[in-house]
Amino acid sequence: MTDRLDRVFAALADPTRRDLVARLADTDATVSDLAAPYAMSLQAVSKHLKVLEDAGLVTRGRDAQRRPVHLEAEVFDLMTAWIERYRRQAEERYQRLDAVLADLAEPDAGRSETTQEAV
Amino acid sequence: MTDRLDRVFAALADPTRRDLVARLADTDATVSDLAAPYAMSLQAVSKHLKVLEDAGLVTRGRDAQRRPVHLEAEVFDLMTAWIERYRRQAEERYQRLDAVLADLAEPDAGRSETTQEAV
DNA sequence: TCCTTTGTCAACCATCTAGTTGAATAGCCA
DNA sequence: TGGCTATTCAACTAGATGGTTGACAAAGGA
Numbered sequence: 001m002t003d004r005l006d007r008v009f010a011a012l013a014d015p016t017r018r019d020l021v022a023r024l025a026d027t028d029a030t031v032s033d034l035a036a037p038y039a040m041s042l043q044a045v046s047k048h049l050k051v052l053e054d055a056g057l058v059t060r061g062r063d064a065q066r067r068p069v070h071l072e073a074e075v076f077d078l079m080t081a082w083i084e085r086y087r088r089q090a091e092e093r094y095q096r097l098d099a100v101l102a103d104l105a106e107p108d109a110g111r112s113e114t115t116q117e118a119v
Numbered sequence: 120m121t122d123r124l125d126r127v128f129a130a131l132a133d134p135t136r137r138d139l140v141a142r143l144a145d146t147d148a149t150v151s152d153l154a155a156p157y158a159m160s161l162q163a164v165s166k167h168l169k170v171l172e173d174a175g176l177v178t179r180g181r182d183a184q185r186r187p188v189h190l191e192a193e194v195f196d197l198m199t200a201w202i203e204r205y206r207r208q209a210e211e212r213y214q215r216l217d218a219v220l221a222d223l224a225e226p227d228a229g230r231s232e233t234t235q236e237a238v
Numbered sequence: 239t240c241c242t243t244t245g246t247c248a249a250c251c252a253t254c255t256a257g258t259t260g261a262a263t264a265g266c267c268a
Numbered sequence: 269t270g271g272c273t274a275t276t277c278a279a280c281t282a283g284a285t286g287g288t289t290g291a292c293a294a295a296g297g298a
Contacts, residue, residue, distance in 0.1 A: 010132035073209035090192035
């Protein structure tokens, strides 16, 4: 049942993988190119790329023995949509709370209909 | 060295924790309130809340024996900033690529200075 | 004072994760 | 053909994670 968002968030929870994504935002690259800067084996980087691929953040082409890695930036939208939804909801709540507090400040100044609980 | 973004992304990689955040966007709640809908122990939910707290996504108050949990929506900005930065960078790259391709379509129509590699 | 409610802490367990090394595969180059 | 390059696969390990149960702590209500 491990859903798409699970994998996307989990993929980006690792600093090496975030760095890979950051570098791939600039340009496509091969596995060995990507692995070069890190103090870890090529195989470890290959695994990280697999995680990114399973999350749909990255696709791989084929150029002879090389497997150029390409960032699929649209997947970011999935996360942004999730985050923004709840951020907006939380913000609306604060606005509602502000309204209630303003209401309390000037008592029965206009017979407000707000019967929502304050928090 | 496990940095702030690590914890925020990791916290949201779990569906139970995303659900907790979703519910807290609407209203503050106690641990037992939050735990009620899930087929798991109160202790497990308490642990999930600790993960959210360590990531800074949530704070806890004190009301007698109760520990009301409150969503700190600003932390979302951290993630959104990261995501948007690389999404934008990737989009700019595509635009650059589009320009290069357009350039190729109408050859030497203006002695373009672009010496950047295509991808 | 004792009991109940609310929550955390501790120990334990199974599974996942991030890394390792070594061997295998796949495609160029001579 | 043989060898070099690029990459993946397989087996292993240490440590993190997500869950369990049982015991404890803190505060309110009888």
